[in-house]
Amino acid sequence: MSALIDLHSHTNESDGSLAPAELVQQAARDGVTVLAITDHDTLSGYDLALAAAPAAGLELVCGIELSTKLRGSSTHLLGYFPAAGELTEFRQWVRGQQRARKDRNIRLVARLRELGFSITLDEAEARGRGMTGRPHFAAIMLEKGYVRDYRQAFDEYLDESAKGYVYRQEPTFAEGVEVIRKAGGIASLAHPTRVRGDVVDMMPELCAAGLNAIEAYHSDHTVDETAQFVVLARRYGLLVTGGSDYHGESVKPGVRLGTGYEGNLRVPLDVIGNLRNGVAVASDGRH
Helix, strand or coil, X not given: CCCEEECCECCCCCCCCXXXXXXXXXXXXXXXXXXXXXXXXXXXXXXXXXXXXXXXXXXXXXXXXXXXXXXXXXXXXXXXXCCCCCCHHHHHHHHHHHHHHHHHHHXXXXXXXXXXCCCCHHHHHHHHHHHCCHHHHXXXXXXXXXXXXXXXXXXXXXXXXXXXXCCCCXXXXXXXXXXXXXXXXXXXXXXXXXXXXXXXXXXXXXXXXXXXXXXXXXXXXXXXXXXXXXXXXXXXXXXXXXXXXXXXXCCCCCEECCCEECCCCCCCCHHHHHHHHCCCCCXXXXX
16 A cells, blocks of 8 residues: 555544544554644644654644634634644634634534433533544433434534534634744635635635635535546645544544545645645636
């Protein structure tokens, strides 16, 4: 098996099922040689995986996934820090996002109890610790028989348009891009197929905010969608990123590190080299 790259993965420091060291070991077994841990609103997974990576023969890339607001909807933004360093100011800013998450979870528990669900904050935090999120609440709902699967939990209760949703104070998309780039990072639009609205039409606005990469390769993307995002990267002079968005078998069944869902993912080897060097896809002049 040739070397694989995966720049989008999660540990149990956010909403994945594997501990950081376990994720590193799984990546090595799956043939991944370059792995980015991109936990939600925390660098803890990356920090805890650092010691395990050399023994596994793995290059570990420092990353994060931020929840931001764009045109009124939650939009995820990936941040990569190839030359990690201390990131002191960025880490301080992230701690502020963690406090906002905690506040949301307190209100979410209250709302779910109003809807008749016997769920406590302690139960959720026992699973997600400091990064407790909606997937942890969905897991509890499933285990207690309130829903038949994760999709029902989100569709009916936890998604933005669902009756159990409560607002979380999130930074604007532009602020998210700014703090990543100020810290020397690369800001990439995560899984663009999930963005509400026409991404093609939104690109001038996103680039004006300082966006400098797009996640063209993702387990959710079809071949045609991937090609479209690569073309967009070329048109706007953006870096390209990609990864499986691995959360573990219990959270996202069928998605494997490095190869995505049933083998539908293969991130080109030059992606990591370009990311390290800050080299964008060559423009074709069609701004």
